[in-house]
Amino acid sequence: MSKNKELISKIGLRLDGRRADELRRIRCKMGVFAQPDGSAYIEQGLTKVLAAVYGPHQVKNRQKAQHDTCIINTQFSMAVFSTNERKKRPRGDRKSTEMSLHLQQALAAVIETDLYPWSQIDVYVEVLHADGGIYPACVNAATLAIIDAGIPIKEYVCACTATLANNEIPMLDISHQEEVLGGATLTVAALPMSGKIVLMEMSQRFHLDHLPKVLNKALEGCKDIKVILDEAVKNHVAEMGSSTGWANSRT
């Protein structure tokens, strides 16, 4: 665990100059594309993800249609140039299938699926640049895209990663460099308003004593992200609204 010690310097700064509980800069935009029903772009540090939502629409494969709920269909894909080493295929490998599934599970927790029986919602995410925390960025982007599409959700679903630095300090929003150097990474997808955890995944062995600390940190991160996303949504809606002139109408 000697490597771990270098993750935070004596004066409490991380490799990229952040403090332990700081997120990377998040920049996002909704409504990037015209053709999908909803789309969003998010940058968390250098990690960049595009998400597009189509639907709700008729179920493509009729046999899969459900009479009481809608199907959430997700596809995770990584651009071949998104990593340092060029990838051979953008999708179809085990990791991306797993990612699609996890994304689907996180979204199923918040979307009001019972409002759309016999229908299907497609959520596609495309990673343009991978620099750690791919899954959280995908979840956050997908949340924004779903809001952009106007699909009712129970609340935001946000995701964040956390780890333990120097065996004592919990650390938030891990970059790729820290992932490589550090130990176990905890990925949490949560509903920050109700404080419920939707999905939790651990990359390595981890002492149970440390779990509460790290988990709390990750949940705090989710809450911080929610604030940022919320603001982005409000700005977007205000922008869209003002362009249609709703703020000025007095009727």
Added chain:
Amino acid sequence: MPLDHKRLNGPEESVPYELFLRHKQETVEIKTLDEVTKDSDISREHPKIYLKTGTVSQAKGSAYIEIGETKIIVTVFDPKEIPNKQDYSLKGEISCEFKYAPFSCTKRRLHQQDNEEKRNSLIMKKALESAVCLHEIPNFQVAIHSLVLQNDGSALSGAIIAAGVALAEAGVPMFDIITSMTLEICRSNEIDSLRKMTGQIQVAGEKSHYGTIIISKLHANEQICQVHQTGFIPGDQLKNYITVLSKSCDSIAAIVKKCLLKEVVNHIK
């Protein structure tokens, strides 16, 4: 490359011996571009073609063609229902497979279809789609398989001509006779000037390769149903080339007609 468990595997790596030839031969006969385009006889200059139907007894329709030294065999089977199709489609489909035999080229070909073969399959499919009355075979698929036994240029054109004849023999309804011709343009030497470029129908020798034009033609209405070109050719010259090719297609149409007539006469007897 992943190991092929379904075939016998030899050494991991082998190289063609042609790479180490002591005397590199100049096999390409060279003509300057001006000569070619001025030469009014060029339309008759396409290589000798031998065309025969009914070569494969197991198939519904088949044809064997020789263009110069190029030898191709094409078969057509009975229309089958389109596989993995959920909705009813008003138009039929064509599926084309274009394959070189492993020993057909100077360099050994692998068993799996490579990019060139896939591209040729696609060009062949597009060309034949406009010749076949697809609306007469709704919801059905006609499979066309072509195998190049020896390649000496114009393989794709040969496959298209032979496929047209094989389709006719199989009784698939068609709008017209389809023909095709390839023009390979070769460079006399390494100087990259267009003036030095030479043109000639059907030249072997991949080293001096400069560009290729292939057209495919339906004759009753003078329609060009497929054109594909590579190389770097000035627009006006390209038009000349296409005119030349189009003329040479006309003379092939006569051969195709003769072959089909023979087939019909044989059938009546």
Added chain:
Amino acid sequence: MAEEFKSLHPLKYYRDYYSHDIRPDGREFTDFRPVIVNVDSIKTANGSAVVKIGRTTVICGVKAELCKPKPDLPRQGFLLPNLELPALCSSKFKSGPPSHEAQALTQLIADIIENSKCINLEDLCILTDKLAWVLYADLICLDYDGSLVDACMIALISCLKSVKLPEIDYDPALDIKQVNIENMRPLKVHFTPVATTFAVFDDKIILADPVIEEENLCTGVLTIVVSGDELCCVHKPGGSPLSEEELMDCIEKSKKRAKSIKKLIDKAVREENK
């Protein structure tokens, strides 16, 4: 009428013929179809042959390349036969990776070649542990009308007999290879194994050189490979049991046929070399 009857009641159609001691194509039970061998028709290959037995057509082409011998067999080159049953030869095959049938037959052909020792793999070695020839012998069935193994073996052997390899000057110290294509030498083929296929119909009638319909309807198939006077291989994948007597009778017939086929191959190769 006959065509309709044949496709509706194929078994009865054939039985009716057989009860008159004749086959639908006019042959007697033990008659073979005519064989045509054409050698060296593919110029891009190092050796090639097209063989027709009746309507069954097989083309074989050999491409020679250079490689390093295997470390455990440093004095040997490679001969890799491979049978393709492409979708174009019969409607029962699909394009894509080789079918089970193609894989099984490829293995059978490779075994026959190895057992008969018709090619000495050491002839293919140029320099021990450094350089050797690898001969890719690709057999492609162009028309599948029964007795495929027979056609494949004739095609492969005539093809190997037509193979000519250039002389190579190899300097192992500098790793310089020089190929002299003006000096082409033929490959030595020591033996001529010939395969003969029989079909057993209704457990009793033995048909020589069956066509595809006969193969499909019969109750057992038997392939005998003979090289000169020696028996190389008997391949009988299940089906009707045969008595020893019947078996010996088949072997005798195969021996006779092997002689005539060998003559045919040699003649074809000799004419080409003239």
Added chain:
Amino acid sequence: MPLSEAEKTFILHGVDENFRQDGRDREAYRPMELETGTVQHAFGSAHLRLANTDVLVAVKLEIDAPFPETPHEGKLEFFVDCSANATPDFEGRGGEDLAVELANTLASAYQSRQAFDLRKMCILKGKKCWKLYVDILILECGGNLFDATSLAIKAALHNTQIPKIKAVNIDGDNIEIEVSDSVSDCEKINIENAPVLVTLCKIGQHCIVDPSLSEEQCTVGSMVVAATKNCVSTISLLGSGSLHQDTLFQFLDFGCKIANRLNEALMETLANISVTNENVGFLK
């Protein structure tokens, strides 16, 4: 979405009058936005948006051994990925046919030595060369994919920085290549002759360029012409259907003319793009 006969007639008449649905004339493109250097860790990249068509191109470099047939040439490979973001039809392997067709057309357009000289990519004859991976990601499909992609590729290649080779150490079969890691010590690729693809559509009696999705439905025949400076490097008919020879020639002339114009506009834009600008990517 399929169009009705009346809608098709409307489009047809518009083309006849040289005044299309969106107010363009027959030779006009829709507005384009181009940004280079969008993908930070690629050697070169470009992001092009043509109306609703969105294409991202990144160029990656690797050191590889050249093909034995062309020992003095580098390698160039096009890979097209149709993202499902563009349309749900592309999910899974749905976009593969289009991707292969596009990659093939690009490969044959860049095949000629005059169009793109791969000999510059050779490091050591017969042993080492650069391999260029041109990866194209299609993020949104609003018609006219071929043109947009070719422009983006040309811009990405213009943006590409090939590191200089510092030293080559040969030790028997072992060849080690030292690559300069300084950002300033790079070479540019000459893209002067790199072809531009122009999709031409015949509607009624006229040719148009840059068809929108609804115009694409009205065409009786369409063709891609790859050209620069009046030299054609690839022509290919799209879809099935046939043309008369005269129409073909009309296409060719028109295609060359438009390609020249496009190429000039692109080269001018590329010359004026400032390198220092912080890129905005999708945030704009």
